[in-house]
Amino acid sequence: MxxxxxxxxxxxxxxxxxxxxxxxxxxxxxxxxxxxxxxxxxxxxxxxxxxxxxxxxxxxxxxxxxxxxxxxxxxxxxxxxxxxxxxxxxxxxxxxxxxxxxxxxxxxxxxxxxxxxxxxxxxxxxxxxxxxxxxxxxxxxxxxxxxxxxxxxxxxxxxxxENPLEPAMWPAPRKVPVEMPGPIGWIARESGIVEVGHDGEGFAFDCEGPRHAALLVPHAIADRTVTNGEWAAFIADGGYTEARHWLADGWAWVKAEGIVAPLYWEQGEAGWTRFGLDGRRAIDPAAPVTHVSFFEADAYASWAGARLPTEFEWEAAAATHDANGGNQMDVAGPVEPRPAANGPAFFGDVWEWTGSAYRPYP
CATH class of the missing domain: 1.20.120 (Four Helix Bundle (Hemerythrin (Met), subunit A))
Structure with a gap:
């Protein structure tokens, strides 16, 4: 185990x-x-x-x-x-x-x-x-x-x-004013050696250690997650119809499966909707995009003129932020995670892709 x-x-x-x-x-x-x-x-x-x-x-x-x-x-x-x-x-x-x-x-x-x-x-x-x-x-x-x-x-x-009725398990979330996040900011980091992995405090699984040194090259990392509104702009700009932003395997997947948007998204007369545990709703443009594959995340980053961060770039940046604002699984009902407006948001109750393979630490 x-x-x-x-x-x-x-x-x-x-x-x-x-x-x-x-x-x-x-x-x-x-x-x-x-x-x-x-x-x-x-x-x-x-x-x-x-x-x-x-x-x-x-x-x-x-x-x-x-x-x-x-x-x-x-x-x-x-x-x-x-x-x-x-x-x-x-x-x-x-x-x-x-x-x-x-x-x-x-x-x-x-x-x-x-x-x-x-x-x-x-x-x-x-x-x-x-x-x-x-x-x-x-x-x-x-x-x-x-x-x-x-x-x-x-x-x-x-x-x-998979149920044609698209039942809702939870009631619709309480309507709140949409607080749109500001433009993505970029946190610059110089090259250097950083310590990554479990620091010895609290619980960790064996795959999170041992703590070790990793070399980072100069880079800048986005200060928050990508929103549904930003993803909709990617779609509107031909994100799923132009091969130039996709890895070869990713583009083959898009063509073979007919992928045109994130999983659970549909386009209707009034715009994009998404299916969630609260039923089918209009997308919240301020909420982080979810249910995208690695291939989709990589293509979006390319379209945005960037790339996915490496595991260690992400960990080094995340280590400077408080993780206690997320992890809302203790709310047994609909929670719409969203990036903080005009502020860093690394922990927003969504999984985040990096460009690194899942490998054991040295």
Whole structure:
């Protein structure tokens, strides 16, 4: 399994860990609360998983690696569940095929909720007496579940997008005056050696370390994310019809798949709309663009006379900004992230592309 670089909490902080565990587990249920049993069972593509599977898999993680391995006398809630809800942990034995998860109509959503309640009660009861290693696994499991919360939301969105009715899971967001960000500013940086990777404070996955030196060449990086309004200008200027801005593989993808806009965008008489968990709405021109591929991001950067930053250029710039303004997954409803008006906004609740491959650190 992925290993944390260091414990997030020690046994002396078990009450804090208990609160964090309960908060994370409650959010997963809140995110899934508007769904029917049928909604929670559908698998809309091989790369997505049903909501019910996410809720059960994250529970299986805690049951297997904490309760089974560290609590004497603990008996599995259901001996059949490890086969159904293991993901890729080879050492844990056989598992149900990923592309067949949508066929698991039983256990029902209510039975999965009961499974979660059983494991939660057992873990909270055992938590004060767990070893430091076991408590570290609880902290790891919380981060693991937060990853699945992001997957949960994206998989639900794709599932509903395949429904011709385009149902809304959440009500429309409260109307607020659109605060358009100012023009993108550019933060210049000279060449030099920077330290990148986990700095040793708090939790980190093993792929975030070790901390090491990286060489940066002179460059400038945008001080905020690209907005929907700016992306619409890219489209209007022939961004999806001219090959000159695209990598060869990207252009082949555009032509083969008929790509004309970001995923979930459609053009109507009144302009561009996007489908989200609040249904189909007019795009918010001030919100960061989302659901674009690497190829699209690279083409946009080329059109804008720039390039995607490297991983280390982005990390060096982001390290000077406060990350606490983002991460709004704790709001179980529609949140429209937006860049800060006339100010740096590196953490806006959207994933950001770099030009770097995903590779281990030296």
């Amino acid at each position: 992925p290993q944390p670089i260091r414990p997030e909490l020690t046994p002396a902080h078990s009450s804090d860990l208990s609160e964090r565990f309960s908060t994370v587990r409650a959010l997963s249920l809140a995110l899934a609360a508007p769904l029917s049993d049928a909604d929670a069972t559908v698998q809309s593509m091989d790369d997505a998983s049903p909501t019910k599977w996410h809720l059960a898999h994250t529970t299986w993680f805690f049951e297997t690696f904490v309760l089974r391995d560290h609590v004497a006398g603990y008996a599995l809630h259901d001996e059949r569940f490890p086969f159904l809800f293991n993901s890729y942990y080879e050492a844990e034995g056989r598992r149900h095929a990923r592309d067949r998860r949508g066929m698991v109509t039983r256990p029902s959503l209510d039975e999965v909720r009961a499974y979660r309640a059983h494991v939660d009660a057992a873990l909270l009861d055992a938590l004060p007496g767990l070893s430091a290693d076991a408590q570290t696994l609880v902290a790891l499991g919380c981060h693991h579940e937060e990853q699945h919360q992001e997957l949960l939301v994206t998989d639900i969105l794709h599932m509903f997008s």
